[in-house]
Amino acid sequence: QLVESGGGSVQAGGSLKLSCSISGVGASGYYMSWFRQAPGEEREGIAAIDPDGTTTYDDSVKGRFTISQDGAKRTLYLQMTDLNAKDTAMYICAAGRGRAGTAVATIEASGQGTQVTVS
Numbered sequence: 001q002l003v004e005s006g007g008g009s010v011q012a013g014g015s016l017k018l019s020c021s022i023s024g025v026g027a028s029g030y031y032m033s034w035f036r037q038a039p040g041e042e043r044e045g046i047a048a049i050d051p052d053g054t055t056t057y058d059d060s061v062k063g064r065f066t067i068s069q070d071g072a073k074r075t076l077y078l079q080m081t082d083l084n085a086k087d088t089a090m091y092i093c094a095a096g097r098g099r100a101g102t103a104v105a106t107i108e109a110s111g112q113g114t115q116v117t118v119s
Helices: none
Strands: 002-005 008-010 016-022 031-037 044-049 055-057 065-069 075-080 089-100 103-110 114-118
Touching (some): 002 089, 016 089, 031 065, 044 103
Antiparallel strands (some): 031 089
């Protein structure tokens, strides 16, 4: 089970840190990523972290967002800075096998999402 938290409303230029609590999923060997989906838009993978700690980012968030995990790999984070209106979306974490670009390739578990609104 994955449960996201930390979303909310923020002014442009502000920051938020999202968390994703991981339970019931074996963390070892899993790829993790954050997706986001804005109304009327397709879901897009924006950041991923491999089991060895390698991180990848979509160009739209590179330099502004940071994906990380705690030492026990039971919490996934997404630190977001310099937010703008285009970042408004539902943010969803996912765990699975392999990576395709900046997203988990085969999703085995995902959360319900946490809403981020930038005005």
